[in-house]
Amino acid sequence: MIYKGEIVYLRALEPEDYEKTYLFRDYEMQKMTCGPIRFSSKAMEKNWAQAKALDNSRDIYLAICLIENDEMIGWYSINDIDYRNRKCHCGGIVIGNRKYRDGLAYEEAGNLAFRYIINELNMNRITGSCLRQHIMSRAMMEASYWSLEGIERQSIFKEGRYHDVCHYAILKDEYLEHLNNGDFEPRKRMLRLGKAIKQLKADNKQ
């Protein structure tokens, strides 16, 4: 099965995708996530991709591929899926191929995955986390109407110091209300993103 947009489509991660995911784990990317910075051998990456491809009961890893040539350019992860309470955690979007870091592949993959989370997995509560100092991630969530539910102080140790982590969430009803209002229309959304960036940068300076 695939979920298709205009630039990219999503498909299940395959074991052989490890050759790409291995290349996508660059230092700059790891620095900005809530995960640790670590060395990963090809053998470890192969096992990781195999494990994700064979068991999607709790975590779903989707490959982001270009429609024009089927090249895998990144992945999207849906984690901690709790079917009883209908909630999950968006682990994040990785656009590993630098050539496609124009924002639109990221945006479309995120929208497709969110549609899948709401319409197929029937999740009611979706959470997401990011480092407090990562203004762009926070702005993106705030521009997408996610609510900041809390800040976990000194939660993650990386690059020689502790970092605070911001926890955001959105409920299905909130998402659908904004969708029906046309609030995700690109121009509106980009204006909101620009304002969120300015506000968060101003808050950071205080």
Place this chain on the structure above:
Amino acid sequence: MKTLEEFVALFAELFDDTDPSEITATTVFHDLDEWSSLIGLSIIAMAVEEFGVVLMGDDVKNSVTVEDLYNRIISKA
């Protein structure tokens, strides 16, 4: 309308770790270590907010330098 110098300053503000002095009109921005999809989206947001222009993915992808991007925005404004 903002000048190229003002645009370069706005562009540089979108980066957290990159020294603003590294960013000039001739910078090949895709090669910056910190370049990411989120910064790409932030540039699209900045173009809407500051210039009233909606950029397409190709506008960012096919621009090589900061000045190329400025010229694309200006041509659509």
